Amino acid sequence: MNELRYRPSAKRWHAYRNGLYECPLHCGNLLAIQIGDGYFPCRLELDADWYVEIGETKLRLHPKTVYRAMLLF
Numbered sequence: 001m002n003e004l005r006y007r008p009s010a011k012r013w014h015a016y017r018n019g020l021y022e023c024p025l026h027c028g029n030l031l032a033i034q035i036g037d038g039y040f041p042c043r044l045e046l047d048a049d050w051y052v053e054i055g056e057t058k059l060r061l062h063p064k065t066v067y068r069a070m071l072l073f
Contacts, residue, residue, distance in 0.1 A: 002071055004031075006050070006063035013050060013061065015071055022071075030072035039070060 042052040
């Protein structure tokens with residue numbers, strides 16, 4: 001399982017596993033993000049803010065929140 005954390009100095013999201021840095025994330029990366037008790041496949045995108053697209057739904061990622069996700073790329 002990964003954690004997604006926003007790094008302001010890089011202006012992008014990064015993935016961590018077991019608290020250790022794993023990789024930077026880019027537009028178009030495929031993920032399964034945890035919402036409640038479930039994981040939903042999504043794509044990471046950037047407009048004015050970073051967001052994930054789940055089907056036709058866009059959810060803005062809050063930079064001060066740590067998200068649990070599985071990397072699918």
